[in-house]
Amino acid sequence: MRHLLNPLDFSVEEIEQLLDLAADIEHNLPGYAHVCDGKKIATLFYEPSTRTRLSFEAAMLNLGGSVLGFSSAASSSAAKGESVSDTIRMISCYADICAMRHPKEGAPLVASLHSSIPVINAGDGGHQHPTQTLTDLMTIRSLLGRLDNMTVGLCGDLKFGRTVHSLINALVRYPDVKFVLISPPELRVPEYIREDVLKANNIRFVEVGNLDEAMPQLDILYMTRVQRERFFNEEDYIRLKDCYILDKAKMKLAKERMFVLHPLPRVNEISVEVDNDPRAAYFRQVQYGVYVRMALIMTLLEVKKPC
């Protein structure tokens, strides 16, 4: 039995297979409508999420399975003090697979150590968010046609943004990927990403503060939201929340074949005037997220592709 806790749990080859399956699902959705008949996914969301939870639920429903779960810690036994390990032992009796989001880092790992069903990390604190990474990889591969030989700009909250950490971890395994890390000094990538991931793998990267200057060289611009819930200090949040706003003027500086991704929800960091730009790919990214989660559920449940 396998879990997905970290983007690196799958090799490059396994990710290729998963993305191939997701692409096949995209082009033949009705063919997959019953491959998970009778299977159940438990969505254990200890903190609010609309997109990720609904994406998992849509994915399982598209495969013919059903869903159960909770959408906040307050509506679960965690409010009564139940531990993650006890909860997962109980959920293992109800469902065939589970997706867990938790505000504390490492909670899905704890769950996997006590689970008899596959556990998918649907985001743990500021740590990892591997299914968003799979979504990002599928979006990039579908739009650019490759996952190598590109310059990726990551902009905004690079310190607490778990999607950023996961994406960097995944992309360093592909040749000739260069990173432009655009953030205010307070929100730079954590030291372990800089030292143990980027420098340790001899990856070319620069850390800059100016988005305008970075725009012309980018093949992908990955925007992120400054997340209020990651700050202990409200003043810091207010000071930093609008540090980057992508608008039409900035888009004029970009290549014609550049794509803007965002894990969503956005607040102010992408102006709505950018939405109609063909390079704005963040809503297509949501659709890719459903396909890739369908492929992941099938893979972890060892469900065969329909003939």
Next chain:
Amino acid sequence: MLNISGLKEGIVLDHIQAGKSLDIYYHLGLDKLECEVAIIKNARSSKMGRKDIIKIDGALDQLDLKVLGYIDHNITVNIIKDNKIVEKKALKLPKKITNVIHCKNPRCITSVEQELPHVFYLADEATETYRCLYCEEKYGK
């Protein structure tokens, strides 16, 4: 010179940095064992100036000495049988340590689930860096 009798069978931990013997006493769980233990503090040493020594009577199978590699891999571990040193164990940094150090990341799951063991794995041998198994927070020595 303090005189402590020899061991027939047991372990002598030598070349402990002066003043660290009590830390090691507790990390090894010697306070929970019933065997005789002699702690010698500030013994004269030609190599170290001053050093601590711990002599443990018996308990050969009851101690997990891996933790010593984390605390100080310069400690010499002498295994005594029939009044003779039969083995000198070289200490290495352990790949994994449990409940020796604690994760200080307030966002780590261990900060709210008190019963979880604090497990760290060796992330970089050259810099002696350990990371929390759960949240990957760094713990430098």
